[in-house]
Amino acid sequence: MRDGKTAAVLDKKHLKEDEIISYMIGYPLNEREEGIRAVPKELPRLENLLEFSDVYFENILHGLDFKVTKGSITGMLNVNKNSGKAVERLLMGLGSADKGEIIFDGKTLLLKSTEQALQAGIAVVPEDDRIFWEFSIEENIMMSALKMNRGLAGRLNRGELKYISGELFSDYMKSACPYCTLDSCVPESRLAQKKIALCRVLASDPALIVLVNPAQTIDVISKDSIYADIMTLKAKGKTVLLITSDIKEMFDVCDRIIVVNQGKTKATFSVTDGNRDQLLQSYGESLRDI
Template sequence: MSALLKLQGVHTHIGQYHILHGVDLEVPTGQVTMLLGRNGAGKTTTLRTIMGLWAASQGTVTFDGQPIAGKPTPDIAQRGIAYVPENMGIFSDLSVKENLLLAARNAGTAEQMDTQRLEWLFGLFPAVKKFWLYPAGKLSGGQKQMLAIARAMVEPRRLLLIDEPSKGLAPAIVQNLIEALRELKRTQTTVLLVEQNFAMAKALGDRVAVMDDGRVVHHGAMQALADDEDLQHRLLGLSLGAHQ
């Protein structure tokens, strides 16, 4: 399986702090790659570096064989990469419809949006349709997360970067999110997903990379990690089995 995204020897500094210490990471085309690790391991910094929100001070980032490190974030997004940050980035004063329209670069009005794709999104995330005209700020946390992911998918994307989508959500909402992302997975969309919910990681991941202290210290099949409790304890300090 060829890598759609590849990081080699990536270092990132934020002010005086050296956060990434030579990250090597490959994200295969058409698969879901989980990026796991303890808090502070560098997972969010990795996503933000890929998107150009923080500049890599050393190393290479290539997307579909083309270098993207050092390019402006809008140029990176234009290549077909969408980013769902941990804080979701929802425009609270705008309606659900207006939030989606902002992300639909080829549509000037809601009527110009791809109707077939919208219906597909409504099937994945019924709350988006139900609260179409509501201010996004009045949605629940789970509904905002659904909107954030739907907004990233309102146009076809080649790669989705999603940062901890289940954080702070009730278990029932997390299960709904897993089902929606499973449907997305069936479309062979390439996803790099940071997640602390290990049941979600096991349910969705094809591949996994584990970070520690700004480096990738393990990579392989997600199922192999899920089946090896000793490896889970060594890499993460806990067991996936305790988080079912």
């Protein structure tokens, strides 16, 4: 089964692992993606920006361990979705770990609100995008920065925020909504809405960007646009944690993949063009263990 449909019915006597994995992911193991991925063959040694160490949370996370290095795109393969949702809540300041430690930029992280998360340098784009329909595109983009500044005695004035919104609109929105302006209402296009949500978190200039299922509910061509935006973030030195249940999505953009299920890390892979097929085979092993 794949995506709610029967992908194949196979004879047990003639099963091959590569064939099974190909049906699982929707394309042959040796197929290569073109035009999206541009990850160097060797990644420089980087220091950790985020670390979960033996974290327990609400009977969902059971000793979760993982690290996100600065300047990388780290993917969390969220097999049963609950684990990824718990990580999302912790990084948004919507809960506290029952046990263990979360370290961010070398310091223990204790968040009690989304405002505190933004002030710490963490911005989350949830799966539903959290669009404010009654506001214009510009007001939606400015929302996170305004929230952050509330606790910082107005670090940025409104003129600066308008300038930032304009720059982000030009960089990310024009291709998705060429007829839109900053004063426009939020368009019905799901791609445009997702780009508005991305611009909103970028307006607060976060150290860590958390993307939750960023390409859900959009068409294949639009997905390529989102993936290109994610690669642009890396080129600009941003650190990204991508939480998704789509393994193909991870191979398109990630440097490292963490497989998480039932609140625990099951496997961690480093992704390069040379070991893609090998990693998919390893993922098949991990999936059977899960």
